[in-house]
Every structure is written in structure tokens, then in C-alpha cells.
Amino acid sequence: MNQRIGYPDGETVRIRTATLGDLPDIVRMLADDPLGATREQYRSPLPDTYVAAFSAIDGDPNNELVVLELLGAVKGVLQLTFIPHITHQGGWRALVEGVRVDSGSRSLGLGRRMFDWAIERSRERGCHLLQLTTDKARPEALRFYEDLGFVASHEGMKLRL
Structure with missing residues (x-):
């Protein structure tokens, strides 16, 4: 998707489709948290x-990688994936992944935006549900999602491959 998607706030905050140039940010x-530091490789050049991965996401109409800019600088990111399901009468759901706000810009309401x-x-997109998982080692994130109205209605499980 190569369109500007907006959330202007006096031209200081906007959400837009990520570009390849945003990838280092x-x-x-x-990588800028205790969990991410163990699994990401932030270096130049990037692996x-x-x-x-960026190319695959960018080329898939059911994936949207967006960044939040504050005063022209990238300060947040999230990936939104749209998933068709047979359950819920063939309904669609959305999955949020890879949510981060720049560590120097937290508590400004950017995550909520x-x-x-x-x-x-x-x-x-006609989704009946928006879902996410959060690591149990991130209690602040859990509180944030609960404040947004998310409910821990299921037990999530993962199998490392």
C-alpha cells in the first residue's frame, strides 16, 4: 500500500504507511527493550x-506496516494483519503485532493514537475482532492494552520452530 494514511494533529502527528527508508528506525x-535486544539485530547495514520481511509485508494486501511520525521523526510502529476465518460466519479479524513507541517518546499518548x-x-476492513498478544514480561503493555478495552479472554500459546 503506497498511500498516505493520516491522523494529523495540527500537522505534528501522523500515521502513514512505512517505507523501506523507515526500516532502520x-x-x-x-531492539530497544530487554526482550527485543535479545532477538533483533540493529546495526548498519541491517541484515x-x-x-x-519488509518486502513481503509491503506486497501483501492483508498486511499494513505503519509508522507514527511526531514532528517529522518516526516515533512509533505497528503491523496490522487482516485474517479471514471460517468461524464467526466467515468473518475477518485483525491482528496487531510489533507495536513499539520510541523509548524517548513514551507517555505522550502516541501508542493510543x-x-x-x-x-x-x-x-x-470489515473486521469483527481486533486481537493481539503481549509478552507476560511486559506488564506495562498489558495494562496499556487493558486500558484500551482489550480483554484477556484467551490463553495464548506459541511453539518455537
Whole structure:
């Protein structure tokens, strides 16, 4: 998707489709916490795997990688994936992944802005549900999602391959 998607706030805050040029900022934010530091590789040049993943996401109409800019600088990122299901009468759901706000810009309401956008975008795409997982080692994130109205209704499980 190569369109400007907006959430202007006096031209200081906007949410837009990520570009390849945003990738270093995205990886920097993903690596800038105790969990991300163990699994991401923020260096120059970035490993080719990040570029390949970006290309796959960018080329898939059911994936949207967006960044939040504050005064022209990338300060947030999230990936929104739209998933068709046979359950719920063939309904669609949206999945939020890879949410980060720049560590120096937290507590400014930027995460809430990104989620306001994600919720509205999911409605636009006809989704009946927006879901996410959060690591149990991130209690602040859990509280944030609960404050947004998310409910821990299921037990998530993962199998490392």
C-alpha cells in the first residue's frame, strides 16, 4: 500500500504507511527493550532478512506496516494483519503485532493514537475482532492494552520452530 494514511494533529502527528527508508528506525525501536535486544539485530547495514520481511509485508494486501511520525521523526510502529476465518460466519479479524513507541517518546499518548488508528482501520476492513498478544514480561503493555478495552479472554500459546 503506497498511500498516505493520516491522523494529523495540527500537522505534528501522523500515521502513514512505512517505507523501506523507515526500516532502520523500525528495527531500532524493536531492539530497544530487554526482550527485543535479545532477538533483533540493529546495526548498519541491517541484515537482509529485515528487507525481505519488509518486502513481503509491503506486497501483501492483508498486511499494513505503519509508522507514527511526531514532528517529522518516526516515533512509533505497528503491523496490522487482516485474517479471514471460517468461524464467526466467515468473518475477518485483525491482528496487531510489533507495536513499539520510541523509548524517548513514551507517555505522550502516541501508542493510543496508533491504536485509535488500528481500531478504525480494522472497522474499515470489515473486521469483527481486533486481537493481539503481549509478552507476560511486559506488564506495562498489558495494562496499556487493558486500558484500551482489550480483554484477556484467551490463553495464548506459541511453539518455537
